[in-house]
Amino acid sequence: MAHFIDRRLNGKNKSTVNRQRFMRRYNSQIKKAVSDAVNNRSIQDITSGESVSIPTRDISEPMFHQGKGGDRTIVHPGNDQFITGDKINRPPPAGGSGAGGGEASDSGEGNDEFNFQISKDEYLDLLFEDLELPNLQENQFNSIVEMKTHRAGYTSNGNPGNIAIVKSLQNSLARRTALSGSKKRKVKALQLEVDELTQRGDVEGQFVDELKKEIAELKKRISKVPFIDTFDLRYNNFEQYAVPNSQAVMFCLMDVSGSMDQPTKDMAKRFYILLYLFLTRTYKKIEVVYIRHHTQAKEVDEHEFFYSQETGGTIVSSALKLMDKIVTDKFPANEWNIYAAQASDGDNWADDSPLCRKILVDKIMPRVRYFSYIEITNRAHQTLWREYEKVAEDYSQFALQHIRQLEDIYPVFRELFKKQAA
Amino acid sequence: MLKDEVKQLSDGPDWNFPLLEEYHVEIKRIAEHYRLDTYPNQIEVITAEQMMDAYSSVGMPIGYNHWSFGKKFIQTEQSYKRGQMGLAYEIVINSSPCIAYLMEENTIPMQALVIAHACYGHNSFFKGNYLFKSWTDAESIIDYLLFSKNYIAECEQKYGIDAVENIVDSCHALMSYGVDRYKRPSEPSLSEEKRRQQERTDYLQTQVNELWRTLPQSNEKAEPVEPNFPAEPQENMLYFVEKNAPLLQSWQREIIRIVRKISQYFYPQKQTQVMNEGWATFWHYTITNHLYDEGLVSDNFMLEILHNHTNVVAQPAYNSPYYSGMNPYALGFAMFTDIRRICEHPTAEDKAWFPDIAGSDWLDTLHFAMQNFKDESFISQYLSPKVMRDMHLFSIEDNDSSKYIEVSAIHNEEGYQQLRSKLSAQYNLSNNEPNIQVFNVDRKGDRSLTLRYVPHQDIPLEGKSAQEVMKHLHRLWGFDVKLEQVQANGNIELLCQSITPTP
Numbered sequence: 001m002a003h004f005i006d007r008r009l010n011g012k013n014k015s016t017v018n019r020q021r022f023m024r025r026y027n028s029q030i031k032k033a034v035s036d037a038v039n040n041r042s043i044q045d046i047t048s049g050e051s052v053s054i055p056t057r058d059i060s061e062p063m064f065h066q067g068k069g070g071d072r073t074i075v076h077p078g079n080d081q082f083i084t085g086d087k088i089n090r091p092p093p094a095g096g097s098g099a100g101g102g103e104a105s106d107s108g109e110g111n112d113e114f115n116f117q118i119s120k121d122e123y124l125d126l127l128f129e130d131l132e133l134p135n136l137q138e139n140q141f142n143s144i145v146e147m148k149t150h151r152a153g154y155t156s157n158g159n160p161g162n163i164a165i166v167k168s169l170q171n172s173l174a175r176r177t178a179l180s181g182s183k184k185r186k187v188k189a190l191q192l193e194v195d196e197l198t199q200r201g202d203v204e205g206q207f208v209d210e211l212k213k214e215i216a217e218l219k220k221r222i223s224k225v226p227f228i229d230t231f232d233l234r235y236n237n238f239e240q241y242a243v244p245n246s247q248a249v250m251f252c253l254m255d256v257s258g259s260m261d262q263p264t265k266d267m268a269k270r271f272y273i274l275l276y277l278f279l280t281r282t283y284k285k286i287e288v289v290y291i292r293h294h295t296q297a298k299e300v301d302e303h304e305f306f307y308s309q310e311t312g313g314t315i316v317s318s319a320l321k322l323m324d325k326i327v328t329d330k331f332p333a334n335e336w337n338i339y340a341a342q343a344s345d346g347d348n349w350a351d352d353s354p355l356c357r358k359i360l361v362d363k364i365m366p367r368v369r370y371f372s373y374i375e376i377t378n379r380a381h382q383t384l385w386r387e388y389e390k391v392a393e394d395y396s397q398f399a400l401q402h403i404r405q406l407e408d409i410y411p412v413f414r415e416l417f418k419k420q421a422a
Numbered sequence: 423m424l425k426d427e428v429k430q431l432s433d434g435p436d437w438n439f440p441l442l443e444e445y446h447v448e449i450k451r452i453a454e455h456y457r458l459d460t461y462p463n464q465i466e467v468i469t470a471e472q473m474m475d476a477y478s479s480v481g482m483p484i485g486y487n488h489w490s491f492g493k494k495f496i497q498t499e500q501s502y503k504r505g506q507m508g509l510a511y512e513i514v515i516n517s518s519p520c521i522a523y524l525m526e527e528n529t530i531p532m533q534a535l536v537i538a539h540a541c542y543g544h545n546s547f548f549k550g551n552y553l554f555k556s557w558t559d560a561e562s563i564i565d566y567l568l569f570s571k572n573y574i575a576e577c578e579q580k581y582g583i584d585a586v587e588n589i590v591d592s593c594h595a596l597m598s599y600g601v602d603r604y605k606r607p608s609e610p611s612l613s614e615e616k617r618r619q620q621e622r623t624d625y626l627q628t629q630v631n632e633l634w635r636t637l638p639q640s641n642e643k644a645e646p647v648e649p650n651f652p653a654e655p656q657e658n659m660l661y662f663v664e665k666n667a668p669l670l671q672s673w674q675r676e677i678i679r680i681v682r683k684i685s686q687y688f689y690p691q692k693q694t695q696v697m698n699e700g701w702a703t704f705w706h707y708t709i710t711n712h713l714y715d716e717g718l719v720s721d722n723f724m725l726e727i728l729h730n731h732t733n734v735v736a737q738p739a740y741n742s743p744y745y746s747g748m749n750p751y752a753l754g755f756a757m758f759t760d761i762r763r764i765c766e767h768p769t770a771e772d773k774a775w776f777p778d779i780a781g782s783d784w785l786d787t788l789h790f791a792m793q794n795f796k797d798e799s800f801i802s803q804y805l806s807p808k809v810m811r812d813m814h815l816f817s818i819e820d821n822d823s824s825k826y827i828e829v830s831a832i833h834n835e836e837g838y839q840q841l842r843s844k845l846s847a848q849y850n851l852s853n854n855e856p857n858i859q860v861f862n863v864d865r866k867g868d869r870s871l872t873l874r875y876v877p878h879q880d881i882p883l884e885g886k887s888a889q890e891v892m893k894h895l896h897r898l899w900g901f902d903v904k905l906e907q908v909q910a911n912g913n914i915e916l917l918c919q920s921i922t923p924t925p
Binding site: 019020063082088115 | 439443464467469472474487488493500591597598599741745816823825827830831832834837845855877881882883
């Protein structure tokens with residue numbers, strides 16, 4: 001007899017494991033496709049999923065099969081014109097019509113590429129795999145403390161779901177022993193006496209009766225001791241305790257002066273978007289401070305940082321001074337992991353560059369975990385880069401990188417935040 | 423029966439479970455009327471996503487995990503989402519109970535069609551056809567698949583995903599060479615299987631070492647010509663490797679065995695495509711028409727059925743842009759319908775060609791044909807001149823030594839016999855899969871394994887993928903492997919080899 005089963009409610013993701021196996025096997029190819037893709041995206045949709053293509057030859061599963069040639073006979077249907085013995089020019093191999101050939105490759109989905117979609121999460125995971133903030137330390141009991149729950153013995157009151165059965169019964173046993181132990185001993189002794197008297201035949205009725213009465217009385221009292229009492233109940237106790245929490249703040253310093261042309265600004269923004277995604281994805285609680293500067297620096301919010309149009313001359317030290325001020329005011333170095341990323345085209349008022357170095361060395365470097373500077377320019381380095389190079393010699397937590405074109409952004413980003421060997 | 427007297431079943435188009443049940447009762451009754459003997463049916467309703475899952479596990483309801491199934495899933499998903507392909511309306515699994523998947527999206531006429539097609543057509547074929555009877559064990563396959571999934575998962579735990587994946591990759595490459603084409607040992611039960619696996623584990627390693635042990639007393643006089651090992655060429659490469667590869671761990675041998683068994687299980691399906699689909703199509707057509715004749719279903723219902731049926735059995739002509747070889751549904755359906763015609767209304771031609779079945783009981787004849795043939799023999803037995811004429815068959819001879827391809831036979835009096843034998847040969851698996859067998863193992867020397875390829879009709883072996891497959895075989899065998907070709911003049915030529923790099 002047949003029966004119908006409604007399987008629609010069963011999970012549909014029976015193939016998830018196999019899909020993961022596939023991703024795992026082709027991890028390096030997929031990663032490469034992802035890092036190629038990140039540069040080709042517009043700033044707005046940098047977080048959507050991605051179409052990944054890997055060469056078909058890499059994923060083929062070989063089998064023995066027959067090659068071309070030899071002597072073959074094939075039966076076809078639909079004869080409309082042939083008679084036995086007709087000779088036909090051999091048709092060109094595969095496909096035939098010349099026009100069709102070009103179209104397949106135009107759409108980017110020709111046969112030599114295996115194309116598939118990965119989700120947004122998978123994409124970002126791959127994008128930021130093996131990256132971390134360098135030198136992060138768990139340093140502090142924050143005001144917004146992170147709590148963890150752990151077992152902490154037993155309590156005598158709690159909710160019924162947490163009753164500790166073993167402990168409660170242990171208590172019950174202890175109480176019953178305490179309340180009835182001496183009586184039981186007495187019963188035993190009296191019983192012995194009764195037995196002895198009976199054995200001796202010394203049946204002086206009244207005495208034995210009295211003993212028996214006493215035994216009965218004791219037994220009654222023993223039986224009155226309850227098996228379990230609310231007094232015995234114990235509950236598992238859980239306590240919350242504060243865990244040391246790493247708090248971190250990232251300063252994003254961007255040059256928006258007139259010398260930064262639109263493409264340069266776009267590159268800087270791209271870099272910061274990557275940084276922002278990376279931070280928000282990997283570290284749940286992180287403060288980000290945005291500072292933009294031309295001749296003056298200004299702390300701005302996220303939206304203004306990425307979208308506002310404003311230009312002027314360039315005094316880099318203004319941003320550093322502002323950062324120093326904010327750090328002093330809000331982020332004491334013993335409580336915060338402080339990071340900074342600065343992007344500029346390297347153009348600075350010449351006299352200002354030594355000042356920048358001075359501020360960095362005196363005020364900022366001792367307090368930050370990591371300071372990364374990226375210079376986005378196609379021209380030769382100027383004073384700022386040279387001053388910063390000196391800083392980098394003295395401080396291992398200072399990194400500077402040079403971005404020439406769009407394609408450099410992601411590799412430089414990876415370079416700056418790669419996971420360091422423990 | 424008059425149409426008015428019968429309560430017509432609802433023609434939907436939406437379906438629900440009680441309605442499915444009603445249809446099923448009627449279909450079952452008619453199927454029994456036509457003596458279709460089936461395994462019990464288990465009909466599962468699934469969604470499109472689940473159907474894609476089922477696709478990618480090549481129809482196994484339970485499968486071990488492997489990246490290649492993930493690849494298939496991604497491919498299916500991609501082409502489905504782009505609208506390049508529709509999903510099949512059903513998948514049916516050769517097991518007992520016979521599991522059939524119905525898609526949630528189907529309308530009630532489609533569900534009825536699918537029930538008739540899968541649960542009574544395919545199902546009775548699985549139960550009746552001699553290949554399935556002797557090669558597969560419908561009772562135990564689900565248990566075996568479960569066993570293999572668990573076993574491989576266990577191995578992954580013990581030896582790491584990569585190690586297991588490597589072995590499975592290599593086995594997959596040789597999967598079509600993991601089949602006993604001619605002999606078949608009797609199938610042990612699952613518990614027996616488990617016990618034996620334990621025994622093998624304990625026993626096999628010593629057996630193999632025994633095989634390779636170099637005897638301490640050196641042979642002083644030169645041996646006469648060493649007899650080949652194996653004595654006869656072996657077609658079942660995976661079996662040979664499983665039993666004889668010197669270095670494999672016992673769990674690796676077990677995995678080879680699992681892949682081999684699954685390959686064996688699917689082997690009959692490869693050989694009965696035309697028959698199996700033709701049979702199922704014939705029966706969904708016959709059963710739904712029977713329903714209509716009894717007045718159980720409406721005209722709407724029947725029109726939808728016919729529309730779909732026509733799509734299924736469409737055979738594009740050789741010069742159509744949609745042409746991709748013979749459509750097994752079309753050929754199979756045409757042949758079974760034709761057998762019925764020959765039995766019921768034989769012409770003079772039929773009497774000359776099929777003297778033994780012309781005019782016989784059509785149901786008996788049809789059942790006999792279903793039970794005792796595979797595609798190759800079915801075509802050479804039953805392909806009638808009428809079908810060849812109707813389908814306008816013609817054969818093209820393509821010999822690479824000549825400049826032209828030639829029409830060697832068409833659907834006329836002189837061509838019928840030729841066409842029939844050529845189409846039959848086209849479905850002969852041993853002509854389509856390269857004939858490669860284990861030829862020799864150099865037991866006294868470097869332990870290298872030699873395979874031999876015997877070309878069919880001078881058709882060469884595709885070299886690139888052969889080289890890749892040889893690497894996989896090398897991984898399994900552990901020592902050098904060579905592939906030789908026997909040429910037409912009897913000379914032996916080395917095609918490719920995979921050699922352990924010397925350190």
